[in-house]
Amino acid sequence: MANGKIITLLIIPLLLIPTISYVYAHWTDTVFKQYKFRFFCVESEIKSYKVLTERKYNDDKITVYPTAEELEEMGGTSTLQISSIIPEPGWYIWIGLVIHNQGIPPVLVDEPTFEFSDPNGVADWFTHTEYYYGPFNKGEFATADPYVWDGIKYYELPPDYPQTTPPVRLEHCEKLILWIKLELSAEYPGPMDFSLQIAIKLTSALAPTP
Amino acid sequence: MLVPMLLITISAFAYAQWSTQLTCLTTLTTAQEDIEITNWTINYTNTPDINSNGVILGDELTIIEVIDPTNGQIIGLDITADPVFPGWVLHLILEIYNRPSPYSVNVNVSYTLYCWNETTQQWEQITEENLQNLFSITYLDGFYLDPDLTQPMPSNYIVSPDQYFYKSEYLKLNEDAPPTLQGQSIEIKVEIYAEWAGV
Secondary structure: OHHHHHHHHHHHHHHHHHHHHHHHHHOEEEEEEEEEEEEOOOOEEEEEEEEEOOHHHHOOOEEEEOOHHHHHHHOOEOEEEEEEEEOOOOOEEEEEEEEEEOOOOOEEEEEEEEEEEOOOOOHHHEEEEEEEEEEEOOOHHHHOOOOOOOOOOHHHOOOOOOOEOOOEEEOOOOEEEEEEEEEEOOOOOOOOOEEEEEEEEEEEEEOOOO | OHHHHHHHHHHHHHHHHOOOOOOOOOOOOOOEOOEEEEEEEEEEEOOOOOOOOOOOEOOOEEEEEEEOOOOOOEEEEEEEEEEEOOOOEEEEEEEEEEOOOOOEOOEEEEEEEEEEEOOOOEEEEOOHHHHHHHHOEEEEEEEEOOOOOOOEOOOOOOEOOOEEEEEEEEEEEOOOOOHHHOOOEEEEEEEEEEEEOOO
């Protein structure tokens, strides 16, 4: 009987401890708030493009991905891939881009990057020069005088319009016109009629608070 | 229910062992904390109308009340903001009620912040400082005694049954948020506790 009492003395506190813990745990009520955030994206993209050059370089020799129709469906791209047969030293094309900040936060558009497929080691013979115009708030670039975009011919490039120095800050919905002259050196010794693929990739980042 | 049942069991056990000495059986009725969200208001936000459809609340910013099906009380709010951008702000005010009942008790209120860990698939406690360091989110809050937020709740304040109190929450994505956050999603949970303040 004495042993039973001792065991009882031990067991009762042992049972009471979890009971008290249970009681304490249930003497707390909660409400909650659950937040889910998705962080902004930099959404400056190429919304439209042009490739202009002399007719002798242009006759079905140049292909661009995405095509104008594909780009329309995609709603924009950050990379343009251009392929061409290069017939002679001094070959050149002008690539025009309409860059649009479709996102909310302002962005800085910097110099694009170029990736050459270079099976014959010819990339070093190419030069590229960039010309920046804008930013334009709406569609003023289309009616700019002198021409910046609409109606411009290859021989009028680069546009005789005040240039902007990169990086260019684009607020929400603002647009930037970028003309790139890509050229094969006149000193290039050959061989010719090689195929060139080049990817032009947009560089943009979130703009700091002014 | 469980507590009286356990106590009866313990008492019966004790009675059986100490039958000659113990003749008193104690019953216990537990007190009850019962808080609920009775109202919420957006005091300020600069959430933009991204898709220009004229709707922000219910589109770029959604707030869904979570209802306890057993009693119809609002026990939570699910808030989604998509997207948030540097400089984005949301200031939300909750009205919370310590519901009276025959067993209502005085309570102390507190809160804990959690962040959902995608790797471990668990809620993990996070400090305001880490929220700032990891996600560039400034979290400022406070309990108040009035809806206009003019009377901060003193520390160790005891909320009585049938009393309302208010929680202000101010969240801001800092202007210097790094571009590496772009496209990421995070989930934060704020649990507000009402604990029995004791006898």
